[in-house]
Amino acid sequence: MKNPLGMAVLGLLLESPLHPHAMAATLRERGMDRAFKVTTGSLYDVVRALMREGWIEARETVKVGARPERTIYGLTEVGREEFTRWVDRLVREPQPEFPKFLSAVSYLGALGPAGAVEALRERAERLRASLEEMRGSHRDALEQVPRLFVVEVEYAVRMAEAELGWVEEIIGDVESGRLPWPEES
Amino acid sequence: MKNPLGMAVLGLLLESPLHPHAMAATLRERGMDRAFKVTTGSLYDVVRALMREGWIEARETVKVGARPERTIYGLTEVGREEFTRWVDRLVREPQPEFPKFLSAVSYLGALGPAGAVEALRERAERLRASLEEMRGSHRDALEQVPRLFVVEVEYAVRMAEAELGWVEEIIGDVESGRLPWPEES
DNA sequence: CTCCGATCGCTCGGTTCCGAGTATTTGCGG
């Protein structure tokens, strides 16, 4: 059980039993697909895995018309406990992560001073746009639900701001010569 | 070609031809394994993929003693170009990422106010430690190589600082009641 | 009433990932 999508599923079932398709739909409706990579294929794999572990159980399988059956899953007692344990662990222990931008920055030199500035400028622009959007949906959401259910957006905003700040600073450093390009390249 | 490890490989071969094992060793020596997930299995897969694309080519296969053969790979002209294109793309376009902490924070509510504070405290502690370590290795590295080759550490530090700041703030908000827990739970 | 696009709900299978295992060689403490 590594896939965080499993955590999302447990979190949903905490409220009420659901069938996989409904899980995906709900997750997307609530905008949680910004925090969890929800793809149909993985979802069914994850549900199967949660079954194997005994953290969820099939409650009933309903057949409406001639459509594929829907199997409705609910949380077990163990699942309820494991869910909190899971959240707790991920909050406590920073995991080694490998964001693509970190990789790219490791080879920023390859772009040359002019190229680097140009590319960073475009990133900055895009970051500003996505920040605007996040702030908007945060405002909207706050009118519907308590702040606690929106903290993850606040976190995302904060991180994006930090990145934007850094990008802008580096642009300045390159242009002012505080970040020189060594020789060749 | 999705795996960023491929980018790392190209970046290394830019300097000189290498065999896979040496790539892994060099990557780790330089601490680049903080920016790239370097696992042996994936490495050989990635190298094979780069071959398929024609971005690298086998230069020679040497046999020393009775050890497994080492196949030494070098960059092609195409590979050199694709490398910069790759870096450029990743710098320009923020990719949707799914850090585990973001997932966890989405369900912070599940821990209850006291539990959340406790867990966040521990995270803060660990973040401070890892920041200390990063700052140290940044200082050390700066004495050996130009700043350009260490910018990715500066980025990592900046992001960790932002996260730490946010975590501390949330702890404060929970304790002061600015982030209340709605009803039950 | 009939056609078409959207929605429903899931399966399938090809890629990708990656850790455990394998087999040799070198270095070095005793």
Add this chain to the structure above:
DNA sequence: CCGCAAATACTCGGAACCGAGCGATCGGAG
């Protein structure tokens, strides 16, 4: 000079991932 840990170099196969596809149904425009 013996033995054992560390380094050298890669292979293998199971697991995870995920998008394309599939077959059905529903809603509503004409």
